[in-house]
Each structure stands twice: as structure tokens, then as C-alpha cells.
Amino acid sequence: MAAYSQHTTVLQALHQQQSVVTFRATPDHPAELRSTPLNLDVDRLVHPAEPPITDKLYSGFLEHLGRCIYGGIVDSPKTPSPSKLLVKQDKSGPLYKGRLGWRKDVMSCLAKDGELEVPMMRWPGGNFVSNYHWQDGIGPISQRPKRIELAWLSDESNIFGTDEFIDYCRALGSEPYICLNMGTGTLEEALSWLEYCNGTGDTHWAELRRKHTGRKEPHNVKYWGLGNEMWGPWQVGNMLPSEYARKARQWAHALKLVDPTICLISCGETGASEWDREVIGALLPWADMHSIHFYVPGLDYEKNVFGPVAAEKHLEICKSLIDMANIGRTLERMPARDMKICFDEWNVWDDVKAAGSNGLEQVYDYTDMLGFCAWLNVLVRKHKDIGIACLAQSVNVISPLMTRPDGILRQTLYYPLELFSKYMKHGHLLQLPSFPDVYTGPTYPVYIQQAGYNPSYIDSVAVLVKTPEGLSIRVSVLNRHPTADWVTNIGFSGFELRNVKIHEIYHDDLVATNTFENPNNVKPVATSLSKEGWTTEYANGFTVKKHSWVFLIFDGIKV
Known part of the structure; x- marks a missing residue:
């Protein structure tokens, strides 16, 4: 215990206390992991009264940045793809002349009935939106202006x-989600955009939409974001929270006068900031969701795989701010x-x-994949408070x-996303035991370690889904220990097993990647x-290998 004299100030006492607090500077992992039984009881739901897990946890995001749009979802004018890979859009008539073809291979991945079953797409940004004027991107393409783009210091063809x-x-079967320009944009511009998309009368913008599309029905865009990262110093038109x-x-008041059925999403920060507190308090009567953004950098192994613990804490804090x-x-x-909460990045x-200079194109390795699995587990575990989550x-x-131009590459992250988006929805979260072995070493962000969150090496979620044949239990198990396997005995209560499918991702090389040459x-x-x-096969226990991820599907009936 520190010794204090009668003349010690409060500040000096605090400094003395802090001086004896030390945090481990290097990882020190246990030699082995203790076995924990995994009993899957179909009657022990975490949120029995809540709606099932929404498929909108697996929404997408398209920004005018690098090769996301041009050379991504549509053909690149600079490096065109073979016509056999494109769904032709350059049709007869002035309104379709000059349209770029859709990449068939990309659509087969993103479509609602495709591999990733993406239910919603956010567009056009991102930072891009704060200097985007939507009227530049309508009407005959030959008449659309090319503009300077301030977010990524590029240009936009529109x-x-x-x-x-x-x-x-x-075409994808996905719901559109549009983010409004609250940087250089005006309220009048936003109201016109909403009327253009959703207007049903014979007013100017609704009639212009009918002229441009040749269709009477409106676009019916339900989800609208009130700006993007307006708190950030990099954002064109950034503001103080009170100003925003x-x-x-x-804006919200006026927009809902144009269309009271829309869902408005306020612009938050990380969910755990003073900005979030002030904005939620002010906009709770007006906004239907609150947006937050968070990224975990692909640093060294431990910071990568344990980093999503911070996102889980941010979700909990954000929910507390809403409750408050x-x-x-x-x-x-x-x-x-x-x-x-709308976790839309x-x-x-x-x-x-x-980096921005290379269009934010990242080659994801095996360790990134493990960190990504931790992210997916977090989203499912906290689904009750999340309305939308958009992978950026x-x-x-x-x-x-x-x-x-001639094909696509599924990176290491792709396969866990595919399994989650197919199987971890429309069901209910099952209760799981706590896992006793925890990590106490250095983390990113540092507060995971310094606040004593002590994340478990074993990170798992389980979901119960009703199927036409009976019941299905889907279990994601991530072993974050770099060198130790984990053994568990999996049992069932109220459930008769019929068959099992196991998906395992394991690689000896923590920096292994997929390439076009070795996909x-x-x-x-x-x-x-x-x-x-x-x-x-597993009478003596099921083993989850060191630094690996396993996804199990147990099909059966209730008993």
C-alpha cells in the first residue's frame, strides 16, 4: 500500500497510485486451455421475448472510393472486362446510353439469393457523401458533370x-440505404432527393424521376442517414456535436414531413463518446437509429484477434446512452x-x-480472418440492440x-462471412457457458487491457433456428490462443441430433493469404x-485447433 503524508495532495496521491499499476507489455499465454463442456439447451434462450436475429446484420456498403464502384460492381471504363462477364446496361434511348455493365461474378456473390445474401446496401458514402450533390448523377449520362472529389482527392464521373x-x-434483391450530404449539402437538396426517390404526386422531382426511369412507381427508399462522420476533422463540413x-x-423534422414512413439514422461516432451522448439525447425524438463506426487495425496477432472486444463494449455503452x-x-x-444501433461501418x-493512395485495397491474411470471426461473433451476440450492420x-x-477485369478473388474473410450470412439469422441466441481462460496482455485499443476486460481465448456464439425439418443449432467457435488447442464435450438438452456439418478453417501460417494464383x-x-x-468420432471430445475457427451446424428435432 502506498504511504501518504498529511501534506500529500489528491493529485499527488493519484500519481503515486498510478505509478504502481503496471500492465503486461508482451503477451504471456497459458501453456494450455482448460476444457469446458458445451451444453446446447434449446430451451435456454438469451433473449426469449425478442424478435429473431435480423438478416440486416450482414448488410453491405458501396462508396465512390477507389475501385468499389468503377471496376467493382460495374465495369471500369479504364480497364474493361470481357462482355461475357457483364450484364449489359447500355441500352437504347438517351437515359440508358453510356451506362456501365454490371459485373455478373460480383452480383453472384452479393445478391440476396447469391453466396453472401446481402439484404441491404448503403450508398454513396462514407466520406465521399459530404461533397456529393445527387443532382449531378441523374438524367442522360452524357450531360452529367465530372466533379472534383474532396474526400479522397480524386474526381467523380457521376x-x-x-x-x-x-x-x-x-437486381440484387437488396434494400437501398442512402446517406445524405450534411457537409456541403443543403436541406433543400436533401428534401428534393427524398421527393425524387419517394414522391408519388405530380410534383417536380417525382415527375422528373418518372421521366428518367420510365416507371410510375417510386424508388421507395426507406432508410436515410443524416450525414457521415460529421464529428471527424477530415470530414468536409465537420461540426461540433451541438451544431450537428x-x-x-x-433536417429530420422536414424530411418526415415529405415522407413520414422513412427511417432516419443519426450520425454517431464510436458509440462510446461525448458526441454520441449529446447527439442521442438531442435526436432521440427524431431519429429511429443511431449510427456508429469502428475499425480494428490488422496489427500483430493479439491486437487483431482481441480487438473486436472494444466494439462489443462500444455497443453496450451506446445502448446505455440510449437508455439514459x-x-x-x-x-x-x-x-x-x-x-x-446502426453499425454501418x-x-x-x-x-x-x-491507404487512401491505393484505394484502401487490403490483402487480408489468416490472422485478419480470425479477427473478422471475432467481429461476426460480436454482432450476433449483441444483435438485440443492432438494427443494421454494414460491412465496410x-x-x-x-x-x-x-x-x-477477368475474375474475382474471395479473400480469407469471405468464407466466415458467407457462413454467417447464410446461417446466423432468423433464429434466437442460445445461452453458452463462460470460458475461464482469459487474455491479459497488450491490446488495441489499449483500454481492453487497462480497463480489465479480460477477453476469453475461446469466443463462441450459438443460434437456434426453426427449419421445415425441425430445429437447427448453429455454433461459431473461435480459438484465439496462438499455440494451444481447446477440447470440449458438446451435449444437447431438449434436442435429438440427426446430422452434423463441420466447417473448419485452419492454417499453420498466420500470414497466409488467398491470391489469384492460389485462391x-x-x-x-x-x-x-x-x-x-x-x-x-467425437466420443472423447471435440477439438478446436490453436488459432482456428470452426462453424458447426447440428440438425435435429425437439424432444
Whole structure:
């Protein structure tokens, strides 16, 4: 215990206390992991009264940045693809002349009935939106102006605009989510954009949309974001939280007069900041969701795989800020509002590997994949408070999916995303035991370590889904220990097993990547077993290898 004299000041005492607090500077992992039984009880739901997990956890994001749009979802004018890879859009008539073809191979991945089953797309940014004027991107393409682009110091051709985005979403089967320009844009411009998309009368912007599309029906865009990262010093038109709250409140009021059915999403920070507290308190009566952004940099192994613990804490804090604002409202005799969190930018992102100068194109390695699995576990575990989550981004830009003119590459992140987006939705979270072995070494952010969050080496979520044949239990298990395997005995309560499918991703090389030359270097190995095969094969326990991820699907019936 520190010794204090009667003349010691409070500040001096605090400094003395801090001087004896030390944090481990290098990782010190236990030699082995203790075995923990995993009993899957179909009657022990985490949130039994809540709606099932939304498929919008697996939404996408398209920004006019690097090769996301041009050379990503549509053909690149500079490096065109073979016609056999394109869905032709350059049709007869002045409105379609000059449209760029859609990449068939990319669509087969992103479509609602494709590999990733993406339910929603956010567009046009991102930082890009704060200098984007939507009217530049409508009408005949030959008449659209080319503009300077301030977010990434590039230029924008405006070949791909609002009508192209809506048509692309319709082709994918995805719902559109548009972010408004609150940097250089005006309220009048935002109201016109909303009327153009959703107007049903014979007013100017609605009639102009009909002229441009040849269709009577509106675009019916439900989700609208009130600006992007307006707190950031890099953002064109950045503001103080009080300034943003006042402006966003005015915009929200006017926008809902044009269309009261829309869902408005306020611009948050990380979910755990003073900006978030002030904006949520001011906009709770007006906004339906609150947006937050967070990225984990692909640094050394431990900082990568344990980093998403911070995102989980940010979600919890953000939900507490919403609760706090609601408590204040009820004390003032106003009704509470169920504001959900819109986590519309998240990912593993190393801004040294993927800098703006190279279009934020990151080659994801095996360790990045493990960190990504931790991210997916977090989103499912906290799904009750999340209305939307958008992976940033969907093609080429810090993305699981890369293109070149003649093909696509599924990076290491792609396969966990594919399994989660197919199987970890429309079900309910199952209760799991706690896992006793925890990591206490250095982390990014540092507060994971310094605040004593002590994340477990074993990170797992399980979801129960009703199927036409009975029940299905889907389990994600991530072993974050770099050198120790983990053994568990998996049992069931209230459930009769019929068959099992195991997807395992393991590689000895922590920096292994997929390339166009070796695209299957990091990929799941799938094994199917009957009930008898499972019981025989794993009678002595199921092993999750060191630094690996396993996804299990147990199909059966309730008993």
C-alpha cells in the first residue's frame, strides 16, 4: 500500500497510485486451455421475448472510393472486362446510353439469393457523401458533370448515380440505404432527393424521376442517414456535436414531413463518446437509429484477434446512452423510444496496408480472418440492440471480395462471412457457458487491457433456428490462443441430433493469404456426419485447433 503524508495532495496521491499499476507489455499465454463442456439447451434462450436475429446484420456498403464502384460492381471504363462477364446496361434511348455493365461474378456473390445474401446496401458514402450533390448523377449520362472529389482527392464521373444505384439494388434483391450530404449539402437538396426517390404526386422531382426511369412507381427508399462522420476533422463540413444536433433535428423534422414512413439514422461516432451522448439525447425524438463506426487495425496477432472486444463494449455503452436518454424522457413525462444501433461501418482495417493512395485495397491474411470471426461473433451476440450492420466495404475497398477485369478473388474473410450470412439469422441466441481462460496482455485499443476486460481465448456464439425439418443449432467457435488447442464435450438438452456439418478453417501460417494464383489457400474444410458418425468420432471430445475457427451446424428435432 502506498504511504501518504498529511501534506500529500489528491493529485499527488493519484500519481503515486498510478505509478504502481503496471500492465503486461508482451503477451504471456497459458501453456494450455482448460476444457469446458458445451451444453446446447434449446430451451435456454438469451433473449426469449425478442424478435429473431435480423438478416440486416450482414448488410453491405458501396462508396465512390477507389475501385468499389468503377471496376467493382460495374465495369471500369479504364480497364474493361470481357462482355461475357457483364450484364449489359447500355441500352437504347438517351437515359440508358453510356451506362456501365454490371459485373455478373460480383452480383453472384452479393445478391440476396447469391453466396453472401446481402439484404441491404448503403450508398454513396462514407466520406465521399459530404461533397456529393445527387443532382449531378441523374438524367442522360452524357450531360452529367465530372466533379472534383474532396474526400479522397480524386474526381467523380457521376456515371453511377441514384437511378443506377436503385436499379442495381433491385437486381440484387437488396434494400437501398442512402446517406445524405450534411457537409456541403443543403436541406433543400436533401428534401428534393427524398421527393425524387419517394414522391408519388405530380410534383417536380417525382415527375422528373418518372421521366428518367420510365416507371410510375417510386424508388421507395426507406432508410436515410443524416450525414457521415460529421464529428471527424477530415470530414468536409465537420461540426461540433451541438451544431450537428441542431441541424440534424431541423433536417429530420422536414424530411418526415415529405415522407413520414422513412427511417432516419443519426450520425454517431464510436458509440462510446461525448458526441454520441449529446447527439442521442438531442435526436432521440427524431431519429429511429443511431449510427456508429469502428475499425480494428490488422496489427500483430493479439491486437487483431482481441480487438473486436472494444466494439462489443462500444455497443453496450451506446445502448446505455440510449437508455439514459429514454430515462430522461420518461422523467419529463415523454414516452421512451426504441432507438436501435446502426453499425454501418465495421471491419478489420490496417490503414498502413490499405491507404487512401491505393484505394484502401487490403490483402487480408489468416490472422485478419480470425479477427473478422471475432467481429461476426460480436454482432450476433449483441444483435438485440443492432438494427443494421454494414460491412465496410463490399468490393475491393477493405473488402473480402476483390476483382480484376477477368475474375474475382474471395479473400480469407469471405468464407466466415458467407457462413454467417447464410446461417446466423432468423433464429434466437442460445445461452453458452463462460470460458475461464482469459487474455491479459497488450491490446488495441489499449483500454481492453487497462480497463480489465479480460477477453476469453475461446469466443463462441450459438443460434437456434426453426427449419421445415425441425430445429437447427448453429455454433461459431473461435480459438484465439496462438499455440494451444481447446477440447470440449458438446451435449444437447431438449434436442435429438440427426446430422452434423463441420466447417473448419485452419492454417499453420498466420500470414497466409488467398491470391489469384492460389485462391483456395485459406478456405473452410467441410465434413458431414450422421448422428452415429458424430457420436463415434467425437466420443472423447471435440477439438478446436490453436488459432482456428470452426462453424458447426447440428440438425435435429425437439424432444
